[in-house]
Amino acid sequence: MEDLRDKVAVITGGGSGIGLAIARAFAAQGGRVVLADIDDAALAQAAATLIASGAEVLTVHTDVSVLAEVEALAVAAGERFGHVDLVVNNAGVIAWNSVSRLTIEDWRWVVGVNLWGVIHGVHVFLPIFEAQGTPAHFVNVSSVGGVLAETPFMATYGATKSAVVGLSLALDSELRLGGSPIGVSILCPSNTASTYVIDAERNRPADAPVVARAHGVDQLVAAVRDVVDHGQPVGVLAARVLDAVKANRLWVFPHPDSQPMIQARLDLLGSVVAEAGAQTIDGNAAPSS
């Protein structure tokens, strides 16, 4: 999809942060946007600024963890614009706590948004893309934390963001096998300024009670907030995402600061596998397969 003019993007979590920045960048290149979010005030404000800049915008109140709401989103987008070319499965939250303190409601909330939200987005829009038969693209938002997933007190996040990687890799392989015109990008941001997933508790469902945080969680959140506030400008990230869509790139690591962390993980895994191959079992050489 080289030219975004008159293309239609559905962006979940489009009322704030990364989703809103992608919407702005997409509209600036002549695209039309459908913003889906659970936060009506954020949706209204985001739409007002986009419309003021001349963009065509539809807002749809959507909880991505509810299949029927994502189905209704697709219907609304189709009725307004007639087609959808890009789906950015971006809505994301985190419940900060130790694994020992996380409640089942914490897990249900974060898995519902971060994993079921992406599953719903793919499940609902893939048949629409296939029926259209024209070039189309999914951007599934994971995180550097979805690839490394080792930070304490972020288990809900790492588990779900890793799962988004798994879903997206298999989807991409299947689409390439079939010679499909549908592309997939896995977006793995790291610290991005003017974004607010760190404050995801503002969207905590009423039926998920707040429990006291484990020792050290507040300090970690404060440290993360500091690096996020000094992170990559969100507009730079959005420009890189649209470049990746146009070039049909699978992996998108928009911030160069993630390179040493990813390289260190690859080196570690490589050496662990090499050591395993050299180990003996009960004094005998390990079987080669």
Ligand SMILES: NC(=O)c1ccc[n+]([C@@H]2O[C@H](COP(=O)([O-])OP(=O)(O)OC[C@H]3O[C@@H](n4cnc5c(N)ncnc54)[C@H](O)[C@@H]3O)[C@@H](O)[C@H]2O)c1
């Ligand atoms: N900000 C970063 O530095 C960073 C780093 C790595 C990954 N990410 C990922 O990028 C995505 C966007 O993060 P952000 O920082 O821009 O967040 P944000 O909080 O600024 O925006 C997320 C939006 O999602 C909406 N949302 C929450 N629950 C929802 C639901 N159930 N249904 C629909 N919308 C819902 C919120 O109302 C909000 O408008 C997330 O998936 C996040 O995990 C962000």
